[in-house]
Amino acid sequence: MVTFPRKRMRRIRREPWIRRLVAEHRLSADDLIWPVFVVDGANRREPIPSMPGVDRLSVDLLTGAVTEARELGIPAIAIFPYTDEKLKTPGAEEAYNPDNLVCRAVRAAKAAVPDVGVICDVALDPFNSDGHDGLVRDGVILNDETVEVLVKQSLVQAEAGCDVIAPSDMMDGRIGAIRDALDAAGRQDVAVLAYAAKFASGFYGPFRDAVGSKGALKGDKATYQMNPANVDEAMWEVALDVDEGADMVMVKPGLPYLDVVRMVKEKFQMPTFVYNVSGEYAMLRGAGDAGWLDYDKVVVETMMSFKRAGADAVLTYAALDVARLLRG
Numbered sequence: 001m002v003t004f005p006r007k008r009m010r011r012i013r014r015e016p017w018i019r020r021l022v023a024e025h026r027l028s029a030d031d032l033i034w035p036v037f038v039v040d041g042a043n044r045r046e047p048i049p050s051m052p053g054v055d056r057l058s059v060d061l062l063t064g065a066v067t068e069a070r071e072l073g074i075p076a077i078a079i080f081p082y083t084d085e086k087l088k089t090p091g092a093e094e095a096y097n098p099d100n101l102v103c104r105a106v107r108a109a110k111a112a113v114p115d116v117g118v119i120c121d122v123a124l125d126p127f128n129s130d131g132h133d134g135l136v137r138d139g140v141i142l143n144d145e146t147v148e149v150l151v152k153q154s155l156v157q158a159e160a161g162c163d164v165i166a167p168s169d170m171m172d173g174r175i176g177a178i179r180d181a182l183d184a185a186g187r188q189d190v191a192v193l194a195y196a197a198k199f200a201s202g203f204y205g206p207f208r209d210a211v212g213s214k215g216a217l218k219g220d221k222a223t224y225q226m227n228p229a230n231v232d233e234a235m236w237e238v239a240l241d242v243d244e245g246a247d248m249v250m251v252k253p254g255l256p257y258l259d260v261v262r263m264v265k266e267k268f269q270m271p272t273f274v275y276n277v278s279g280e281y282a283m284l285r286g287a288g289d290a291g292w293l294d295y296d297k298v299v300v301e302t303m304m305s306f307k308r309a310g311a312d313a314v315l316t317y318a319a320l321d322v323a324r325l326l327r328g
């Protein structure tokens, strides 16, 4: 191997032009998905205290925000609802009301910006009075009964015009059941993005504030979300979702699980997305606001870490910030 002084690594770092030529990974707005929180009402913009810079938007304001995202070159948004307490029930019936907040938001976003990709989360936690992603009986999260409800939820979302159904609930067998139901309903073009390896993480805290499920949640999600200690199990989860027909798979959270992103990409060679979750955003934004970190610099560096790990796209609350920074 050639060594110093014949080899000098700094030659390829001397000037911006050569640093650009030797860059191994590139980040662009094409890599970003923007998660947005929606709330009932008109002309409402509610700040989320644990996520500075992120607001819940009423559907009329959503369309302007989506137009802005699209103008910045962001291909897709992911919609999450803040559901009124009165609509939360043990059976989570509001999840499959064809005129629920999510469906109205999808229709409005698609009508205003037809070429934006719309991704909908499938899980019961915004609608369930227990705050869980599944139905609860005697403190147990039911699997197969929940899957039936998730199927109904997916169908109303597809009917509203959603392009990608993204189950985040971690019930067993839901990807296959949803795929079959979409096909049977003539929705074979609707894609499925599986939250395949989703860990039971403390980093979801601010999100639960944002969708208003924190107060409701009884206990934790450890009987369905994965133990942060497990990687073999994550590979099983992904393999099963791929076999059941997932078009894209996702690892969540992002930063503490970059090893899992890398392994999933190498092993399955599938479109692999990563969710840079609410707590990760809050850390960077909070430290930035306090003057402890340069937010602009660390947020772009963080996105690059996902690309380096092998992710094809990143769901991030910082999508607009990043897209603007990339424009210079």
Ligand code: PBG
Residues within 6 Å of the ligand: 121, 122, 123, 124, 125, 133, 168, 169, 203, 204, 205, 206, 207, 208, 221, 276, 277, 278, 279
């Ligand atoms: C719930 C869901 C969660 C997130 C996306 N969908 C939270 C949870 O599982 O408790 C988290 C996203 C984030 O923290 O940004 N099905």
